[in-house]
Amino acid sequence: MALDKPYLDIPGTTVFDTDQAAKGYHLNQFAMSLMKAANRERFTADEDAYLDEWPMTGEQKRAVRERDYNRMIELGGNIYFLAKIGATDGLNYVQIVSSMTTNDAAAHTEMMIGGGRSPDGNRYLHEWEGHR
Amino acid sequence: MAQITASVYTSHVPAIGVAMDLDKTSEPYYAPLFAGYEPAREWMAANTPDVVVLVFNDHANAFSLEMVPTFALGMSAQYEPADEGWGARPVPPVVGHPALSAHIAHSVIREDFDLTLVHDMPVDHGCTVPLSIMFGQPGAWPCAVVPLVVNVVQYPVPSGRRCLELGRALRRAVESYDEDLDVQVWGTGGMSHQLQGPRAGLINQPWDRQFLERIINDPEGQASVEHVEYVREAGSEGIELVMWLVARGAMADLAGGGAPTEVHRLYHVPASNTAVGQLILEDAPASPPRDDTQP
Numbered sequence: 001m002a003l004d005k006p007y008l009d010i011p012g013t014t015v016f017d018t019d020q021a022a023k024g025y026h027l028n029q030f031a032m033s034l035m036k037a038a039n040r041e042r043f044t045a046d047e048d049a050y051l052d053e054w055p056m057t058g059e060q061k062r063a064v065r066e067r068d069y070n071r072m073i074e075l076g077g078n079i080y081f082l083a084k085i086g087a088t089d090g091l092n093y094v095q096i097v098s099s100m101t102t103n104d105a106a107a108h109t110e111m112m113i114g115g116g117r118s119p120d121g122n123r124y125l126h127e128w129e130g131h132r
Numbered sequence: 133m134a135q136i137t138a139s140v141y142t143s144h145v146p147a148i149g150v151a152m153d154l155d156k157t158s159e160p161y162y163a164p165l166f167a168g169y170e171p172a173r174e175w176m177a178a179n180t181p182d183v184v185v186l187v188f189n190d191h192a193n194a195f196s197l198e199m200v201p202t203f204a205l206g207m208s209a210q211y212e213p214a215d216e217g218w219g220a221r222p223v224p225p226v227v228g229h230p231a232l233s234a235h236i237a238h239s240v241i242r243e244d245f246d247l248t249l250v251h252d253m254p255v256d257h258g259c260t261v262p263l264s265i266m267f268g269q270p271g272a273w274p275c276a277v278v279p280l281v282v283n284v285v286q287y288p289v290p291s292g293r294r295c296l297e298l299g300r301a302l303r304r305a306v307e308s309y310d311e312d313l314d315v316q317v318w319g320t321g322g323m324s325h326q327l328q329g330p331r332a333g334l335i336n337q338p339w340d341r342q343f344l345e346r347i348i349n350d351p352e353g354q355a356s357v358e359h360v361e362y363v364r365e366a367g368s369e370g371i372e373l374v375m376w377l378v379a380r381g382a383m384a385d386l387a388g389g390g391a392p393t394e395v396h397r398l399y400h401v402p403a404s405n406t407a408v409g410q411l412i413l414e415d416a417p418a419s420p421p422r423d424d425t426q427p
Contacts, residue, residue, distance in 0.1 A: 006360040007287075012331030013368050017287035025197055032196050035215050070329060079328045079369075080192040080285060087217025093146060097332045097405050108333060112402040113161075116324075116335025123364050 011128040016078040024076020027064070030054040031077070034084040043088060070100045134232070134306050134313035135418070137181060139379040139392070140172075141347070141411040142262050144188060144320045146216075147404035149261040152269060153222055165408060168398045169265055172410055175395055176266045181316040183229050183276045185236075185302060187378045188258030188320045189284045191216070194250070200286045201248035203298065205240075206255075206279035207233045214254035223260050223269075229276040232309060236278065239305035245298055255279060262320045265410075280378065284321070284371050289359065292374045296355040299381020306382075319379030321372025323399075324365070325406035334367040335407045341399060343373060344409055348394055351380045369406075383415055390416030 007015045014020065021028075030051065033039045043050040051061045063071035064085065072082050079097075086096035098108035111117060121127050148165070151157050157166045193214040195201065211226040241247055258281075263273055280302075283289055290298075299317065306315050323340040326332050343366075346354040355377050362371045385391045392413035400408045 006358075007363050010331075010360075010364050012329045013326065013363065014329055015287055015363060015368060016285060021197055021286050028192070028197050032192055034217055035193065037215070037219070040217070073328050078192065078285060081197075084192075084217035092150075093327065093404055097327050100328060101330055101332050103333075111333055112335070112405060115337065115401055116407070117326075117331065117333040119334060119336045119339070119365060122331055122334060 009125045011122060011125050014073050020076045020078070022076070024060075024078065026054050026056045027060045027072065027075060027077050028081035030056060030064075031081040031084045034088050040088045067099070069096060073100075134309035134311060134315050136303055136306050136315050136317060136382055136415055138179065138316045138412060138414045139383055140262075140266065140316055140318040141376045141379060141409065141413075142265055142318065142320050143322055143403070143406060143408045143410070144258045144261040145403040145406045145408065146257040146261065148408070149221055149223075149257055149264050152264050162403075165400050165403060168400055169410070172266065172396050172398070172412060173268060175412055180274050181314040183232055183278060183313055183315045185278045185280055185306070185315060185317045186259055186262065186320065187280045187282060187318060187375045188262070189372060189375065190281050191256050191258060192285065193256035194253040194281070197286075200283050201250075201281070202283050202290055203245065204248040204250045204253075204281040205233060205237055206253060206281070207237070207249050207251050208253070211253060211255040211259070211277070211279060213260050214256040216256055221257070221260055223264060224272045226255050226259060226263070226273060226277045226279070229278055231311075232276075232306075232313065232315075233278050235309045236302065236305045239308060240298070240301045243301045243304070245301055250281070253279075253281075258320060262318055282375050282378065284374065287359075289371060290374065291359070292355040292357055292377050295374045295377040296351060296381040296386070299378040299383075300386055302378065303382040303387055317379040317382040319376035321375050322366070322370055323373060323407040323409040324367050324370045326367030327369050327405055329368075331367075333405060335401055336365050336367070336370075337399075337401060337407065339365045340407050340409060344397060344399060344411060347376055347380050348392075348411070348413065351377065351386065380413075383413060384418075385416065389418075392416060
């Protein structure tokens with residue numbers, strides 16, 4: 001029997017489940033290594049050399065280099081691990097999170113002050129079909 | 133004997149801690165939120181417990197993907213604030229209560245909850261931000277803390293039902309501890325928020341307000357809500373709200389006693405990417421010991 005994943009029909013959302021965790025194991029472990037200031041310094045000084053210390057896929061390394069958070073999440077990353085990359089770049093959560101949407105950080109902040117993104121039209125995959 | 137006197141429920145948004153650490157709480161963005169916290173802080177100043185059992189989730193700071201415990205109990209005398217990538221928060225270390233931790237472990241595990249016992253872990257914003265919200269910026273936290281860490285990051289995560297039952301077991305554990313201690317249980321996290329993907333920024337105010345109502349008046353019903361509803365309606369990180377059910381399960385009414393008294397309720401949007409909620413429920417007073425001398 002296949003794993004029961006009732007959350008796959010939610011648009012714009014990747015639930016970090018065991019399959020994603022297996023795919024993203026080294027990507028997330030790399031990101032978590034940036035909790036140490038010395039590692040943040042080494043990563044910043046030479047990103048390629050630092051990334052090559054981790055058995056990540058080429059796609060995962062490219063997504064990190066491009067700071068493509070949506071792609072990192074697709075490739076098994078989880079936001080709480082990946083946020084350490086953003087922290088190393090001097091970004092806050094609003095800046096990191098908004099980079100995954102069609103808004104920049106300022107527009108995202110305005111949207112949040114206005115009450116956030118409505119769930120209406122954003123609950124089911126079929127609601128996004130033809131819109132994006 | 134130790135006694136649970138109240139449960140406290142609060143979001144633990146990192147930016148709220150940052151606002152305090154950087155002295156930004158009177159800026160227009162944060163001033164209404166911190167004004168909303170004032171009644172809770174006044175209540176807490178008058179009702180500071182000896183120990184808080186603080187239920188939160190680790191955000192990839194204590195536990196890497198090497199192991200992800202579903203329920204983990206801190207056993208230490210002290211927990212250091214984690215460096216989550218931005219440097220550690222400038223807050224005091226969290227002082228534990230190893231004897232109460234050991235008692236909870238002996239009681240709760242023997243009631244078939246397989247807690248992971250953790251003797252060495254840093255604590256992240258999930259633990260330190262609630263302390264800052266409730267106590268402000270003291271030189272040392274005014275009570276001991278027993279951290280109870282719930283996995284809500286890597287699916288599958290425990291059900292609302294399981295969290296409520298853990299709260300019930302926690303109450304039995306605390307009430308069987310010999311020392312006189314005033315204990316509160318805090319459930320933290322939420323409310324609606326999503327930190328990933330093109331749907332990031334989701335906030336569902338009607339759903340959050342209904343949750344606040346139901347966790348007070350229909351906790352059993354709320355405990356039966358499936359994960360997928362939290363994710364769909366309250367965002368992928370809104371699932372943190374199941375942790376509030378641990379604190380709610382520790383109240384007297386779920387052990388056959390009286391209903392708790394609501395002394396504070398707050399709802400505010402936004403802090404950073406998140407809807408903020410806060411509740412304080414005082415536990416029903418214990419029924420007086422039966423007087424067997426009367427006919």
